[in-house]
Amino acid sequence: MAETDTAASTAATTPPVDTSSADSVTSAPPPPAKREIKRWGDEEDDPPEEPEQNEAPSTSEQPELEVAALKITENKFLDDPEDSNISAVTADDTPYTSASTFEDLNLSEAVLKGLYVEMGFKKPSKIQAITLPMILTPPYKDLVAQAHNGSGKTTCFVLGMLSRVDPNVKAPQALCICPTRELAIQNMEVLQKMGKYTGITAECAVPSDRERNTPSPNYRAPVTAQIVIGTPGTIKRWMSIKKLGVSRVKILVFDEADHMLAEDGFQDDSLRIKRDTEKVSPNCQVLLFSATFNERVTNFVSRVVKRGNNQLFVKKEELSLEGVKQYKVYCPDELTKIEVIKTKIFDLGEKLGQRIIFVRTKNSARMLYQQLSDDGYSVTAIQGALNTEDRDKIIKEFKEGLTQVLISTDVLARGFDQQQVNCVVNYDLPVKYSPGPRSQPLEPDYEVYLHRIGRAGRFGRKGAVFNLICDDNDELVMSKIEQYFDIQVPEVKNTDEAFEEALKTAGLL
């Protein structure tokens, strides 16, 4: 419970924020009769997925939630000029009013208590204000929602699931599919905290070593939990062995939806789960959330989601977080990279918060871990080849603050929410593996880049990112990333002074 202060902070903040939003919170003169436009608070754009301990982020750096309208049907919904950057929101012909308070949403007393007491929230973040009415207002339409990293997307779908469950029906009614075990567990923790007073039951469907070693499908009883959050393989398996019945499912959520529906992601599994669910629950509402939706996935996604047409998107040029300063560091060779990690990220980074170092392969995670520990540095490393027990332990230690520096593959690139992380290192830049001959230059993986750097700067906090640039291809990849997101990433020389200066600029020292 760090509630007292957390509460105050995350939610609270109230704001001194830039006038743009604060004032209008209440003011909104209801224009046309039917739709009154209220403002949402902007200061705390997001109750981070796991919002507990926070101090109020300084308002100055709050990320703007710029939402570009994908499709604006009738009405322009937002007539306040200050909101002009937020277009979006369109429902075929259903008008929605954004929620300026949680009370506007008809949530149960138990859920409200969870929000205020357990989570410490005071009012909806921008993405919550916009999407919650869409999620909770009948007829329940599907939704595709994009919002910045750390802006509170988890709360949107967790509230959606909690609100739509009928407490009297003891069967799965809400399903949430996530790309990794860690994210599923984290989302479950948020759900249990937020839903603490509701009595709603939930179960996590993730791989476990125990389960893997159990040959018989009778190793478990049928799921009676009302909400199930898990990874695609386990969900699929439970469904196929008839332990997870989906005939009562009313709401199906895909977290990190762009990846869940990407061809090189979990498309097959996701579509199968969706199809099998809809077969017996044709009216099931589908929610897709992510911070990234590239053009290709977006086209596909729009075809997949049929019930209604509520969509929210953010232009890629407005997607990187203001509060997270990005840098590049030229390292002539691998040894220099390791030296930078030791002298800058560890030694000089003592004064920083927690740090995550992203590497490309499981093997480099192991190797880097080995080299650093051999040299006496205190660090842990996580990657998918570890057994589940070890993965859980490493995450637990990091979340408890027992470890300060964590090496990770892209298992943690998406969704991982630890507010004390204020520094991210791309030891290897994220690249896509293009099919065909190995000789081609590697293309940047823009989405992964954005997700990785979003591990810092949760909830509008400040952060710093260091990209280690080793060869010509790295340099090319980096410049493409800058171009794509329309950002400039300055160089930091490999000296203590330069790093200190960079950290100061980022507001971390």
Add this chain to the structure above:
DNA sequence: AAAAAAC
């Protein structure tokens, strides 16, 4: 290559 997890 990473991720999930195995019909």
